[in-house]
Amino acid sequence: MPEDKAVENECRPRRGRPVQIDAPTREAMVLDAVGELLGQCRLEDVSMAAIARKAGMSKRTLYALFGSREELLGATFARIGRTIFRPLAPEDHALPLSERLRKLLTVNAMPQFEQAPLELLRAVVAEAPLFPGIAEQFDCEGRGSVITYITAELIVAVDNKEIVLHGMEPGQAAELLCDMVMGNALHHLLTPGAERANDLYEEKRQRRDRAVEIFLNGMRPR
Template sequence: MMVLDAAAELLATHRLEEVSMAAIARRAGMSKRTLYTVFSCREELLGASFARIGQTLFRRLTEVERQQPLAERLRTLLTLNHVPCFEETPLELLRAVVTEAPVFPGIARQLDTEGRGALIRYVGEELTAAAAEGEADLKGMRAEDAAELLVDMVIGDTLHRLLIPEDSCSTPAERDLRRDRAIALFLDGVRPR
């Protein structure tokens, strides 16, 4: 949809407070009035934009991928898909959403639900399947709780990264190493004995 494309382009190149309905309408080549017939407010539009970004970053496994061993399924799920326009801005965008959350809670909720929340759901689905097949013993934990634990291990401390970005895993190789170590530790803990 061209409106969400326009919003994504602006989000990647401008501060969040500069991404107004007027700016999005101009970028999409339509009037603000027309834009308001599609989205009733900025919060709704930005929420839809973040949902779309989350769906690009995280996705469910394909049927072919579901046939792989659990470690490989988790590695696939926990590898962020490439979104070139957001390579340089994820922390700045997250800071802006946190800043606007008290005024526009729907934007923050949508980002959490369609980003981290979606990833937790997808990992939880795989852990449920793995437990049913005897690949994992969740030790009485709900699959969603175990998934949240694993996602947090892979992603790390977001608050620390927001405050001191230079301390975080910044290269793809560092992120992949952290992901692989987290999966290995997690699977060792849920290995059927």
């Protein structure tokens, strides 16, 4: 066969069944689609049909990957939680405790949710009676994940005699610090007019730093 003919045959699209996408890639495509929809729509409008359309696949394929909308949204919130709150990198463990806590309590930005974080929380609360699994996953992978990270760091700090918990359990102390930093979400949920979503970064950073300082002042060995 002449060389130019062989090249032509190699470049020509092959007939037959399309290339199959492996399950992990397909799942990632679905979670990407849900993440985009959550940033654009009300939670109640993020249906399995809407997700399937956004992901470019059939509902049958979607249900083969996730057994229910509740399961799918739970997986999405788990993924969001791993992005917003992250554990320490290996090199961070050598930092002073105050710096380690600040890093754990830093909220990493997700642009698609910056415009409506409280609206999403309100929607999750509204759906909780019918779909408690969604609310539980939302709490577990958000606030719950950072409390878990801080608890582990406080246990290390106690062992290294950096702090004394004065009778508190590490998990209780971690929850106290988390609440000091994050404040009372109920106030913002009940008073929509009090929100100022995008201009509070510096204010939140200052609150985090003050909370960590106050917390550690109360926990230092006497």
